[in-house]
Amino acid sequence: MINEVMEYLGRMFPNPKPELNYETDFQCLVAVILSAQCTDKRVNVVTAELFKKYPDSKSLSTLSLEELEQKIYSTGFYRNKAKNILALCNILNEKYDGVVPRDPDVLETLPGVGRKTANVVSSALFGAERIGVDTHIFRVTNRLGLVNAKNPLEVEKQWMKKYPNYCNHDVHFRLVLFGRYHCKAQKPNCENCELKKDCKYYNEKRGEENVCR
Numbered sequence: 001m002i003n004e005v006m007e008y009l010g011r012m013f014p015n016p017k018p019e020l021n022y023e024t025d026f027q028c029l030v031a032v033i034l035s036a037q038c039t040d041k042r043v044n045v046v047t048a049e050l051f052k053k054y055p056d057s058k059s060l061s062t063l064s065l066e067e068l069e070q071k072i073y074s075t076g077f078y079r080n081k082a083k084n085i086l087a088l089c090n091i092l093n094e095k096y097d098g099v100v101p102r103d104p105d106v107l108e109t110l111p112g113v114g115r116k117t118a119n120v121v122s123s124a125l126f127g128a129e130r131i132g133v134d135t136h137i138f139r140v141t142n143r144l145g146l147v148n149a150k151n152p153l154e155v156e157k158q159w160m161k162k163y164p165n166y167c168n169h170d171v172h173f174r175l176v177l178f179g180r181y182h183c184k185a186q187k188p189n190c191e192n193c194e195l196k197k198d199c200k201y202y203n204e205k206r207g208e209e210n211v212c213r
């Protein structure tokens with residue numbers, strides 16, 4: 001079934017392009033941190049201004065906490081994000097000469113960088129064979145029955161074990177887009193979905209409806 005899913009998603013999103021704007025590895029990392037609980041569109045508005053004057057960890061670390069909070073306020077959770085981004089800049093400056101580490105396990109040790117962010121950034125920037133599991137991927141992969149998992153970490157582990165050939169950023173991105181625009185949380189577009197024949201969620205729902213009739 002995985003091959004049919006990938007083929008369908010490949011047709012649906014032939015050239016998956018990141019919706020976050022960035023020009024460097026560092027900007028990618030900061031944009032992904034800012035995107036938590038925020039739309040990519042909003043993040044792009046904020047970073048367009050922010051990166052103009054503060055394009056790297058050295059320049060960004062010259063901001064005070066209050067100044068950075070003010071600049072990223074509209075992305076939500078701005079206090080935590082600002083604190084983490086400044087701490088991140090300091091570590092990058094002191095330990096890595098401003099360069100973003102390539103290893104997802106090292107990335108994950110940095111402030112504000114959780115497992116999903118580490119996987120997304122390292123697969124997007126450095127081709128790491130990882131899959132960053134967000135809320136869309138968690139929902140879609142469980143619905144389809146590709147995994148049977150209770151949380152994102154379980155999805156990631158099962159996915160990496162079962163589908164090692166599909167651990168990369170394009171797959172991550174196609175699954176996110178599929179969840180965002182087609183297999184939505186509230187109203188999945190099942191009627192127009194080519195995967196419904198084999199979809200666990202769809203077939204369970206149909207079974208329930210038949211029982212209720």
Ligand code: SF4
Pocket residue numbers: 143144182183184188189190191193194195196199200201202
């Ligand atoms: S059939 Fe419905 S639930 Fe299943 S993948 Fe398609 S849209 Fe999602």
